[in-house]
Amino acid sequence: xxxxxxxxxxxxxxxxxxxxxxxxxxxxxxxxxxxxxxxxxxxxxxxxxxxxxxxxxxxxxxxxxxxxxxxxxxxxxxxxxxxxxxxxxxxxxxxxxxxxxxxxxxxxxxxxxxxxxxxxxxxxxxxxxxxxxxxxxxxxxxxxxxxxxxxxxxxxxxxxxxxxxxxxxxxxxxxxxxxxxxxxxxxxxxxxxxxxxxxxxxxxxxxxxxxxxxxxxxxxxxxxxxxxxxxxxxxxxxxxxxxxxxxxxxxxxxxxxxxxxxxxxxxxxxxxxxxxxxxxxxxxxxxxxxxxxxxxxxxxxxxxxxxxxxxxxxxxxxxxxxxxxxxxxxxxxxxxx
Amino acid sequence: xxxxxxxxxxxxxxxxxxxxxxxxxxxxxxxxxxxxxxxxxxxxxxxxxxxxxxxxxxxxxxxxxxxxxxxxxxxxxxxxxxxxxxxxxxxxxxxxxxxxxxxxxxxxxxxxxxxxxxxxxxxxxxxxxxxxxxxxxxxxxxxxxxxxxxxxxxxxxxxxxxxxxxxxxxxxxxxxxxxxxxxxxxxxxxxxxxxxxxxxxxxxxxxxxxxxxxxxxxxxxxxxxxxxxxxxxxxxxxxxxxxxxxxxxxxxxxxxxxxxxxxxxxxxxxxxxxxxxxxxxxxxxxxxxxxxxxxxxxxxxxxxxxxxxxxxxxxxxxxxxxxxxxxxxxxxxxxxx
DNA sequence: ATGAAAGCGCTAACAC
DNA sequence: GTGTTAGCGCTTTCAT
Numbered sequence: 001x002x003x004x005x006x007x008x009x010x011x012x013x014x015x016x017x018x019x020x021x022x023x024x025x026x027x028x029x030x031x032x033x034x035x036x037x038x039x040x041x042x043x044x045x046x047x048x049x050x051x052x053x054x055x056x057x058x059x060x061x062x063x064x065x066x067x068x069x070x071x072x073x074x075x076x077x078x079x080x081x082x083x084x085x086x087x088x089x090x091x092x093x094x095x096x097x098x099x100x101x102x103x104x105x106x107x108x109x110x111x112x113x114x115x116x117x118x119x120x121x122x123x124x125x126x127x128x129x130x131x132x133x134x135x136x137x138x139x140x141x142x143x144x145x146x147x148x149x150x151x152x153x154x155x156x157x158x159x160x161x162x163x164x165x166x167x168x169x170x171x172x173x174x175x176x177x178x179x180x181x182x183x184x185x186x187x188x189x190x191x192x193x194x195x196x197x198x199x200x201x202x203x204x205x206x207x208x209x210x211x212x213x214x215x216x217x218x219x220x221x222x223x224x225x226x227x228x229x230x231x232x233x234x235x236x237x238x239x240x241x242x243x244x245x246x247x248x249x250x251x252x253x254x255x256x257x258x259x260x261x262x263x264x265x266x267x268x269x270x271x272x273x274x275x276x277x278x279x280x281x282x283x284x285x286x287x288x289x290x291x292x293x294x295x296x297x298x299x300x301x302x303x304x305x306x307x308x309x310x311x312x313x314x315x316x317x318x319x320x321x322x323x324x325x326x327x328x329x330x331x332x333x334x335x336x337x
Numbered sequence: 338x339x340x341x342x343x344x345x346x347x348x349x350x351x352x353x354x355x356x357x358x359x360x361x362x363x364x365x366x367x368x369x370x371x372x373x374x375x376x377x378x379x380x381x382x383x384x385x386x387x388x389x390x391x392x393x394x395x396x397x398x399x400x401x402x403x404x405x406x407x408x409x410x411x412x413x414x415x416x417x418x419x420x421x422x423x424x425x426x427x428x429x430x431x432x433x434x435x436x437x438x439x440x441x442x443x444x445x446x447x448x449x450x451x452x453x454x455x456x457x458x459x460x461x462x463x464x465x466x467x468x469x470x471x472x473x474x475x476x477x478x479x480x481x482x483x484x485x486x487x488x489x490x491x492x493x494x495x496x497x498x499x500x501x502x503x504x505x506x507x508x509x510x511x512x513x514x515x516x517x518x519x520x521x522x523x524x525x526x527x528x529x530x531x532x533x534x535x536x537x538x539x540x541x542x543x544x545x546x547x548x549x550x551x552x553x554x555x556x557x558x559x560x561x562x563x564x565x566x567x568x569x570x571x572x573x574x575x576x577x578x579x580x581x582x583x584x585x586x587x588x589x590x591x592x593x594x595x596x597x598x599x600x601x602x603x604x605x606x607x608x609x610x611x612x613x614x615x616x617x618x619x620x621x622x623x624x625x626x627x628x629x630x631x632x633x634x635x636x637x638x639x640x641x642x643x644x645x646x647x648x649x650x651x652x653x654x655x656x657x658x659x660x661x662x663x664x665x666x667x668x669x670x671x672x673x674x
Numbered sequence: 675a676t677g678a679a680a681g682c683g684c685t686a687a688c689a690c
Numbered sequence: 691g692t693g694t695t696a697g698c699g700c701t702t703t704c705a706t
């Protein structure tokens with residue numbers, strides 16, 4: 001069963017294939033009756049336009065490559081959800097590639113997109129990537145590239161992320177306003193910009209409210225529930241005085257919360273806790289955990305919208321790269337009130 | 338800056354483009370030296386093969402369409418993660434489409450895939466879909482279709498899902514073994530096979546252990562936290578006696594848990610609760626919620642592997658549709674112990 | 675071992 | 691309002 005082409009439709013109707021093509025594309029100079037007949041026959045013959053041929057000829061594929069570390073982290077899948085939704089509304093389709101946080105796979109993804117002739121790429125960079133030539137190369141080839149969340153200034157392309165500094169500041173300020181004087185910050189030793197920014201926000205908030213920056217209250221480890229637990233254990237073991245905890249992300253905050261509960265330290269009465277990310281579980285645990293929301297779906301939607309706006313103007317790289325910084329949202333729950 | 342083609346490489350090397358094409362495709366009858374020269378020149382000129390042209394000519398795109406209700410639910414994003422991982426390892430790329438649970442969008446997705454000439458489609462059907470002609474049509478066109486999780490027997494294609502009946506049985510049996518005699522089941526009125534199967538498992542378990550099937554203990558509503566709350570409210574309002582709750586999915590189970598807590602009914606002492614899906618929050622709430630794990634990433638990987646196996650044999654629809662039924666895993670937590 | 679030539683299914687400029 | 695024609699950049703068969 002060969003697939004139906006415009007030639008098949010043309011033969012059935014005794015017209016030429018080029019008339020069929022124009023009719024299907026709603027060309028103005030084709031008679032209404034012809035269009036009608038062509039459309040009917042197209043349906044009758046189960047015609048489906050061959051986008052490969054159309055794209056090859058026209059130079060437009062209507063495909064955008066989305067390159068993310070993994071879909072198995074709700075942050076990324078939510079962003080991709082937002083991207084696909086907006087792109088789809090605007091007639092674009094998404095080719096998906098996961099880098100698995102591996103530099104070489106990221107390069108492979110970019111190459112695949114190039115070969116597929118995507119009209120642009122939306123990406124968040126892998127943690128292991130230190131060299132950005134594959135992204136800079138896209139810019140040289142004039143392929144629109146837009147980054148989100150894990151952005152890299154050196155690449156010099158438009159991007160969308162949240163204000164991690166502001167989020168860190170906001171979280172810390174919230175604890176201070178709730179009366180905390182000795183606030184612990186649990187961070188990470190991974191060299192990722194966004195986590196450093198949260199730390200910077202923490203420090204600035206302390207400064208602004210005249211509280212000392214006490215390095216013995218700042219911890220660095222690997223993102224995990226265990227990290228949160230261990231930090232609390234250590235603080236209590238060493239009889240360090242503290243009345244607030246700002247964890248750099250939710251799982252670490254959860255660990256802190258669990259350990260405090262195990263040690264019968266009341267939250268929020270004795271120690272107030274806030275984290276970062278607004279993962280699904282935070283609203284449902286006891287006590288519910290305060291956090292900072294990253295507007296993940298909106299980040300994807302905004303990324304798609306900015307991308308569409310810029311390619312429509314047809315001068316993607318001609319102006320200084322536009323950047324959207326989304327506001328983090330303070331989510332106040334039981335753990336900090 | 339026009340893109341480099343095999344003609345450009347041919348011109349530089351004073352050979353014909355057809356030799357270049359063969360060299361790049363590692364054709365056996367091309368001299369090693371020629372291949373080497375062609376490859377060098379390809380790199381020098383930043384050549385990237387145009388897959389549109391290649392696909393148009395060869396009839397192979399190397400693209401598989403993945404059609405899911407949404408990526409904003411961890412179940413689906415995990416499965417897609419598994420699918421992409423295995424497909425990528427085997428040289429295929431993923432075109433992504435979200436149906437948003439809307440029948441019309443599902444049809445649009447299938448049409449898009451058809452036009453893009455995907456080599457097959459992996460899909461989970463939208464809740465609002467009642468007519469499956471768009472899927473059956475794929476079969477008629479001999480486009481490989483593989484379904485996962487929300488499968489429909491009427492379509493008659495290979496699929497991967499978990500044993501929802503077994504999972505429902507397992508969950509109910511667990512409550513019975515924990516001493517429950519009057520077990521509520523909260524289900525849905527949506528006509529989805531997997532949910533009916535969980536209900537069937539519930540009933541069979543009751544039968545096996547000599548417990549009566551009491552229709553006043555079975556509820557039907559729309560998947561939501563509210564559904565769980567309302568059912569508990571109603572049971573208590575009407576003074577119905579019950580000591581166990583098996584919710585058909587985690588959010589409904591969470592609602593039940595919350596309402597029981599609000600009504601000061603102790604879990605698990607007075608009422609034991611188990612749900613289904615193993616969403617991330619279940620392990621971290623208080624009490625932690627027992628549930629049934631669906632092996633989401635594995636489901637995606639198995640779906641991809643089965644798909645690849647079947648298309649390799651080149652007789653996708655010639656045998657009775659192969660089916661893989663994964664085993665559900667009972668996750669015992671505080672809410673049912 | 676390389677080249678010549680046809681054609682995948684469409685778009686788009688140009689004729690009539 | 692419809693038809694003719696020339697490709698888009700490849701794969702693939704056949705010839706040399």
